[in-house]
Amino acid sequence: MMKKLTYLVARVAFLSVVLAAPAWGIAAELPASANRLQAVDVTALPGGRLNVQLQLSQPLTTAPLSFTLSNPPRIVFDLPNTMNATGKNVLPVSQGVLKSVQVAQASDRSRVVLNLSKPVQHQLQVQDQVLLVALAQEGADVPVAAAATAAKRFAEPEAAAAHKIQKIDFVRGKNGEGRILVDLSDSRVGVNVRNAGKTVVVDFADTELPEEFQRRLNVVNFNTPVLYVDALRHHHQAQIVIEPQGDWEQSAYQTDRRLVVDIRPLVKDPNKLIQGSKQGYAGEKLSLNFQRVDVRDVLKVIADFTGKNIVVSDSVSGTVTIGLKDVPWDQALDVIMKSKGLDMRVNGSVISIAPAEEFAAKEKAQLTAEAERETLETLRTEVFSLKYQKAMDFRNMLLGGGTSTAGGATSGTSMGGSTGSAAGRMNRILSPRGSVTFDARTNTIFVQDTPKKLEEIQAIINKVDVPVKQVMIESRMVIASNTFSKALGARFGISQTGTPGSNSNLSIGGTLGNKATAFTAPTTAGGTGTFTLGNQGGTIQSATLNNYTISSNGQPDLMSNLPVTNAYGGIALSLLKLSANLLLNLELSALEADSRGKVISSPRVTTANQQKARIAQGVEIPYQSATSSGATAVSFKKAELSLEVTPQITPDQRIIMDLDVRKDSRGETLPGGVAINTQNVQTQVLVGNGETVVLGGIYEQVSRKGTDKVPFFGDLPVVGYAFKRNTKQEDKTELLIFITPKVMDETIALN
Incomplete structure (x- = not known):
C-alpha cells in the first residue's frame, strides 16, 4: 500500500511538470527612458479562448512585428526598445493551447515567445499600455489563408500599402547549410514559416511577388541539403517553397527588412537522444521532485513525457531521490542513469537502458561470436577497378603499409596470414584470411575476403577513389625602384694646334680630347704624319704636326682629366692662346638622371x-x-x-x-x-x-x-x-x- 501511494505521489508530481525554453540572448543595457515589460497575465475566456495581456510602462504606437512557427508551434513577436522587468524568463501557463510564455531580452529589444500545443489563430491588439494577444479556441488548426489574414492584421496598419519582395537569393554557408535570403520592402511583412510534408513553406501575407522572381532556383550544385527553391504567387500572398533532401533541420529569423531561412544538414548520432546541431542537452525542459521512488517508475514518467519508447532491462532496480527544476529531459535522464550506474543504447526511436556492465558483456560476447563466424565464413573474390588511386598504393593501404614509391611493378600478390610486419598486421584492413592482387596496366585490384570485408573495401573505395582537389597559386612580385644620380666633372690642359698657319683656334661643342686613332708619327722634324679624329668621320693626311702633343695611345695630354662617365652634355672651350701653337683648353661635362x-x-x-x-x-x-x-x-x-x-x-x-x-x-x-x-x-x-x-x-x-x-x-x-x-x-x-x-x-x- 505504501509503494502504491508513493507511485501515486510521483504521478501527481509529473502532472506539475513545467516546460521552459532556452534563453534567446544576452541582455544589454538600455537607457532609463526605455519601455519596460512589467507583467504577463493570461485570462481564460468562454469557448476555450485565451487572452494574453502584456503590461508595459509606456504605450505602444503600433503592433509589434510577429511571425509564427508550426514545428514546434509558436507565436513570436519582438518589442523594440523594451526591457524585461518581469524578473522571469519563463512563465508556466498550461491553460488550453498555451503551454508557457518565454520572455528574453537581447540587444535593444525583448522577444516574447508563446509556446503552444498546436497551431491556432491569433490576433494582436494595442490598448494604450497593454498589448493584447487573443488566441482562438483549442483545437482550431490554422489554415494558410487564415494565418495570412491574421498576419496582415497584426503585422501592419490597415491603411498601409501592399508589401513587396525585392530580392530572392541563395548562398551556401560555411558549415554546408543552404541559406535563403529574402529582401522585403519593409520590416512589417507578416511571415509564416511552416513544414508541409517534406518541404518548408514560407508565406508572406499581402505581399507582391514581381514576375522576375516567380521562378524555380536549381541549387543542386551548391552541395547543401536544398535541391530547389520555388517562388510563386498563392492567392493574394507570396509564397516560397523550399525542397530539401536527406536529413535536415531548419531555422528562420528576420533582421530589419531581410528574412533568412537556414536549412542545415543533420548528422545523426545513434547515441544522441535529441538530433540536431545544438551542443549539449537540447530536450524540452521539465521539473521532477521525487522521494525514494523506484527508478523504473521515474524512467516511465520520462517516457510518458517525451513519447519515447524506453526499454528497461530486468536487472535495473533500486530507488532514487531526485529534485530537478527546469532542466532538459535528456539531461535529467543522464543524471538518473549516472547515479545508478546505468547506460543506454539508441536504436531508431527505441532507447534501451541497462547497467553498463551488462552492455559491455553483451558487446564482448557479440564481438567474440563475430570473430568465430569470420574464421568459418566462405571467402569471395571481387574485382575493383580504380579510377584515380594507383592500384599498388591501394594494395599497400589494404595491407596496412604506407604508400609505395617503387616503380616498374605491373602486378603483385599479397596473401593473408603472417605476411608483413607486426605493425602492418595490426593496421591492415583485410581480414587475416584475406589476400589482394593488383594489375597496374588496368589499374585493377583483386581481393579475396569475407563478404563483410568486401563491403567495407567498397565503402573505402567510394571515399578515397575520388579526384584530388587542385589548387592554383598565383604569385605577384612587385619591384619598385627610384634612382637619382648627379655628377659634374672637368678636363683641363694645354695642347698644340694641329693646323699650320693658324694664329687662333676656338672650338665649342665638346671636341677636346677626341681620341686620335690610326696615328703615324713623323720620322723627321717638320715631316708629315697621319691620324684620324673619331668625331670627324674621315682622315687628315699629310698634316704638318708641328710638335702636336699626343700621347702614345692617341689621347691628348691633359693637366686635369676628371670627366663624367657617359655624360649627357658637355662644353669645350679654348680659353687662352699662349703662343702661335699653344692653347689653354677646358671641357666641362655634367650628368643628372632621375x-x-x-x-x-x-x-x-x-x-x-x-x-x-x-x-x-x-x-x-x-x-x-x-x-x-x-x-x-x-x-x-x-x-x-x-x-x-x-x-x-x-x-x-x-x-x-x-x-x-x-x-x-x-x-x-x-x-x-x-x-x-x-x-x-x-x-x-x-x-x-x-x-x-x-x-x-x-x-x-x-x-x-x-x-x-x-x-x-x-x-x-x-x-x-x-x-x-x-x-x-x-x-x-x-x-x-x-x-x-x-x-x-x-x-x-x-x-
Missing part, C-alpha cells in the same frame, strides 16, 4: 593537394672557370624567377602553403665568375580560399657621394671645380610578394 620604374612578375602554377609544384623562368649565364687540370671550362649559373609551393587544403576550405619564392638577377662580373643578385622568401602561411596574403617586403636604400680631385688645385675656391669631379647617387628598391591561392572546384552557378 628614373622610376616598377617591374611586376606574376608566376602562377596549378598542383594537386599536398603535391609540390615548381615553376621557373630565367637564363643560364656562362662564365669561364679553371678545372683541376688547369684547363679552362665553361660553367653556367642560373638567374631565374621561381615559385615552389606545396599546398594543403583544410576541411574548412582554407589552404596551408609551404612557399619558396625566388627572384634572381645577374650581378657584376668578377674574376672568379658572375655574381647573382638574389631575393628569396621561404615561409609557411594559412590563407583562405581566394584571399591574398603579403609574404613580406625587402626594402633597400643606397646613397653614394664622392669627390675626385687634383691635390691643391681642387681645393681652390671657384677655380677648383675645374680640377675635381663630384658624384651623387641615391637608389631605392622595394620588393613586395603577394600570394593568392584558389581551390579549383567545379563551377558553381545559380540557374
Whole structure:
C-alpha cells in the first residue's frame, strides 16, 4: 500500500511538470527612458479562448512585428526598445493551447515567445499600455489563408500599402547549410514559416511577388541539403517553397527588412537522444521532485513525457531521490542513469537502458561470436577497378603499409596470414584470411575476403577513389625602384694646334680630347704624319704636326682629366692662346638622371593537394672557370624567377602553403665568375580560399657621394671645380610578394 501511494505521489508530481525554453540572448543595457515589460497575465475566456495581456510602462504606437512557427508551434513577436522587468524568463501557463510564455531580452529589444500545443489563430491588439494577444479556441488548426489574414492584421496598419519582395537569393554557408535570403520592402511583412510534408513553406501575407522572381532556383550544385527553391504567387500572398533532401533541420529569423531561412544538414548520432546541431542537452525542459521512488517508475514518467519508447532491462532496480527544476529531459535522464550506474543504447526511436556492465558483456560476447563466424565464413573474390588511386598504393593501404614509391611493378600478390610486419598486421584492413592482387596496366585490384570485408573495401573505395582537389597559386612580385644620380666633372690642359698657319683656334661643342686613332708619327722634324679624329668621320693626311702633343695611345695630354662617365652634355672651350701653337683648353661635362620604374612578375602554377609544384623562368649565364687540370671550362649559373609551393587544403576550405619564392638577377662580373643578385622568401602561411596574403617586403636604400680631385688645385675656391669631379647617387628598391591561392572546384552557378 505504501509503494502504491508513493507511485501515486510521483504521478501527481509529473502532472506539475513545467516546460521552459532556452534563453534567446544576452541582455544589454538600455537607457532609463526605455519601455519596460512589467507583467504577463493570461485570462481564460468562454469557448476555450485565451487572452494574453502584456503590461508595459509606456504605450505602444503600433503592433509589434510577429511571425509564427508550426514545428514546434509558436507565436513570436519582438518589442523594440523594451526591457524585461518581469524578473522571469519563463512563465508556466498550461491553460488550453498555451503551454508557457518565454520572455528574453537581447540587444535593444525583448522577444516574447508563446509556446503552444498546436497551431491556432491569433490576433494582436494595442490598448494604450497593454498589448493584447487573443488566441482562438483549442483545437482550431490554422489554415494558410487564415494565418495570412491574421498576419496582415497584426503585422501592419490597415491603411498601409501592399508589401513587396525585392530580392530572392541563395548562398551556401560555411558549415554546408543552404541559406535563403529574402529582401522585403519593409520590416512589417507578416511571415509564416511552416513544414508541409517534406518541404518548408514560407508565406508572406499581402505581399507582391514581381514576375522576375516567380521562378524555380536549381541549387543542386551548391552541395547543401536544398535541391530547389520555388517562388510563386498563392492567392493574394507570396509564397516560397523550399525542397530539401536527406536529413535536415531548419531555422528562420528576420533582421530589419531581410528574412533568412537556414536549412542545415543533420548528422545523426545513434547515441544522441535529441538530433540536431545544438551542443549539449537540447530536450524540452521539465521539473521532477521525487522521494525514494523506484527508478523504473521515474524512467516511465520520462517516457510518458517525451513519447519515447524506453526499454528497461530486468536487472535495473533500486530507488532514487531526485529534485530537478527546469532542466532538459535528456539531461535529467543522464543524471538518473549516472547515479545508478546505468547506460543506454539508441536504436531508431527505441532507447534501451541497462547497467553498463551488462552492455559491455553483451558487446564482448557479440564481438567474440563475430570473430568465430569470420574464421568459418566462405571467402569471395571481387574485382575493383580504380579510377584515380594507383592500384599498388591501394594494395599497400589494404595491407596496412604506407604508400609505395617503387616503380616498374605491373602486378603483385599479397596473401593473408603472417605476411608483413607486426605493425602492418595490426593496421591492415583485410581480414587475416584475406589476400589482394593488383594489375597496374588496368589499374585493377583483386581481393579475396569475407563478404563483410568486401563491403567495407567498397565503402573505402567510394571515399578515397575520388579526384584530388587542385589548387592554383598565383604569385605577384612587385619591384619598385627610384634612382637619382648627379655628377659634374672637368678636363683641363694645354695642347698644340694641329693646323699650320693658324694664329687662333676656338672650338665649342665638346671636341677636346677626341681620341686620335690610326696615328703615324713623323720620322723627321717638320715631316708629315697621319691620324684620324673619331668625331670627324674621315682622315687628315699629310698634316704638318708641328710638335702636336699626343700621347702614345692617341689621347691628348691633359693637366686635369676628371670627366663624367657617359655624360649627357658637355662644353669645350679654348680659353687662352699662349703662343702661335699653344692653347689653354677646358671641357666641362655634367650628368643628372632621375628614373622610376616598377617591374611586376606574376608566376602562377596549378598542383594537386599536398603535391609540390615548381615553376621557373630565367637564363643560364656562362662564365669561364679553371678545372683541376688547369684547363679552362665553361660553367653556367642560373638567374631565374621561381615559385615552389606545396599546398594543403583544410576541411574548412582554407589552404596551408609551404612557399619558396625566388627572384634572381645577374650581378657584376668578377674574376672568379658572375655574381647573382638574389631575393628569396621561404615561409609557411594559412590563407583562405581566394584571399591574398603579403609574404613580406625587402626594402633597400643606397646613397653614394664622392669627390675626385687634383691635390691643391681642387681645393681652390671657384677655380677648383675645374680640377675635381663630384658624384651623387641615391637608389631605392622595394620588393613586395603577394600570394593568392584558389581551390579549383567545379563551377558553381545559380540557374
